[in-house]
Amino acid sequence: MDGLARVESPHAVRTSRLTLRPVGPEHLADLVALKGDEAAFGLMLHGTRSPAQARQDLEQDIACWAVHGYGTWAVHLSATGAFLGIVALAERPDGRGVALRFALWPHTRGKGYAREAARAALEFGHQRAGLARIVAVAREDNLASRGVLEDLGLRRASEFPRDGHRMLVYESLRPPASPASRDGG
Template sequence: MDGPPRAASPHTVRTPRLTLRPVGPGHLADLVALKGDEAAFGLMLHGVRTPERAGEELRDDIAFWQVRGYGTWAVHRGTDDRFLGIVGLMERPDGRGVALRFALWPECRGQGYAREAARAALAFGHRAGLARIIAVARESNLASRAVLGDLGLRPCGTFQHQGYPMLVFESLRPPAAPAQQASSGPAS
């Protein structure tokens, strides 16, 4: 693999099959390719990106990590470190809140990678203190809707975007476990 360094960031997340690394300068070529591919990125907000726009977004994503402590990860397969796509937690430009997003190469679909990466990102976000994380999918995007449903996100709204009906889902941080009650004496 060319590109991203293998040094672990404190925000690197490992799952049974994946390594999620915060995006950095070494990911630029992978991100330009992914974000420029209609099949991989066409359904994302604002669609495919030019190489220049992908570079601008990478700089924004790096800065976002520094300010927020969460952001976009590059998803790599654990066995061979192959770049599979992205998963992230980003502030939506429409003010709806922090949103889970994911985009993987089409040939990676159907193998559970999106679910595994998205589950890890959600858990990271809730541990980082995000009480509510949303996700948005086109009504017609059944694959993304299935992933969101499998992760336990619940429908919570709809809106129109460029003539398409959009569904909003939410994940609420689980309540903290009650503290164990101290025993008042030895058990009899």
């Protein structure tokens, strides 16, 4: 961050410690580094990405925001502006629905940042984007991601095999509106 006041996107989200900003061209170098790192991105759906693939992903992510009103955020530590990773709501290519995804730098693990960013994205998806159902998929042996999903209240809904691994599908359903909120009261 350059210290100048910035105009925030209407899709930016702030938590007590984090700022989530929709990804844009200014995030390309950080995304190339994150997505090329096996420890940070190796367990993601398509695995690590080349710089060209990361650039293509960014173009698709920008388009997703324009079309759907949700997408991938760059996760920054509010106090310093440091880039920690990404959190996203994105349609899964296998037709399972809009999925919550997150990948943060390994050195940030154990501080609750993934949980905080994922909670903010989940709330955005249900409350601001109007998504009734959000899924998340984690390898059975990815205990850290499973722990985040379960702590956020996502429930296991199904499973499927992929590349010799058992994949667990979690879901979050938007709570129905209370009678008072439906009546405007």
